[in-house]
Amino acid sequence: MLIREFVPGDTAAVCKVVERSLGENYAPSLYMTVHNLWPQGFLVLEGEDGVIGFVASVASTPKVARVLMLAVDPGHRNMSGGSMLMDALCSNCIATDIDTVVLEVRKSNAKAKLFYERLGFAVTGEIERFYTNGEDAYKMSRSLLA
Numbered sequence: 779m780l781i782r783e784f785v786p787g788d789t790a791a792v793c794k795v796v797e798r799s800l801g802e803n804y805a806p807s808l809y810m811t812v813h814n815l816w817p818q819g820f821l822v823l824e825g826e827d828g829v830i831g832f833v834a835s836v837a838s839t840p841k842v843a844r845v846l847m848l849a850v851d852p853g854h855r856n857m858s859g860g861s862m863l864m865d866a867l868c869s870n871c872i873a874t875d876i877d878t879v880v881l882e883v884r885k886s887n888a889k890a891k892l893f894y895e896r897l898g899f900a901v902t903g904e905i906e907r908f909y910t911n912g913e914d915a916y917k918m919s920r921s922l923l924a
């Protein structure tokens with residue numbers, strides 16, 4: 779498995795990962811918009827058969843990156859791909875002088891919350907009815923300062 783920056787030709791594969799892992803069907807143009815905002819913040823995980831995961835983030839302020847989506851295809855989980863994506867993102871943040879990474883996670887997604895905690899994220903708050911189905915989110919944050 780390797781990590782590289784998203785390129786426009788990855789759009790269809792990323793759409794499939796999003797549909798399978800997050801149950802969403804966003805317009806393909808969304809991915810180009812995110813890519814254009816901060817190319818180093820949109821990374822894909824490539825396996826033998828192509829793209830099997832990705833992380834999409836934006837630099838929400840000059841010092842803070844916000845993860846918009848992270849997913850690895852069900853058949854390729856628990857093989858460190860998600861951790862590799864987050865580690866690569868954090869390295870790109872440090873190289874860009876970003877010192878904090880923030881994200882939201884569904885309160886019901888205990889597995890993802892634990893995953894992020896293992897990577898050094900901590901809950902900093904809650905947002906009521908954050909998701910379109912009315913579900914609440916935990917706000918999580920990780921400082922990249924040594």
Ligand SMILES: CC(C)(COP(=O)(O)OP(=O)(O)OC[C@H]1O[C@@H](n2cnc3c(N)ncnc32)[C@H](O)[C@@H]1OP(=O)(O)O)[C@@H](O)C(=O)NCCC(=O)NCCS
Pocket residue numbers: 799800847848849850851854855856857858859860861862882883884887889890892893896
């Ligand atoms: C969250 C998600 C991205 C994690 O991806 P992943 O590729 O499975 O992540 P990793 O393999 O790095 O880590 C997953 C677990 O496998 C374990 N693991 C990693 N490599 C392993 C190995 N070689 N052998 C055994 N276990 C391993 C890790 O310890 C980790 O455990 P933990 O999460 O209980 O702490 C993935 O589960 C996913 O796409 N979920 C659906 C979408 C989602 O919830 N996204 C996040 C919220 S937006």
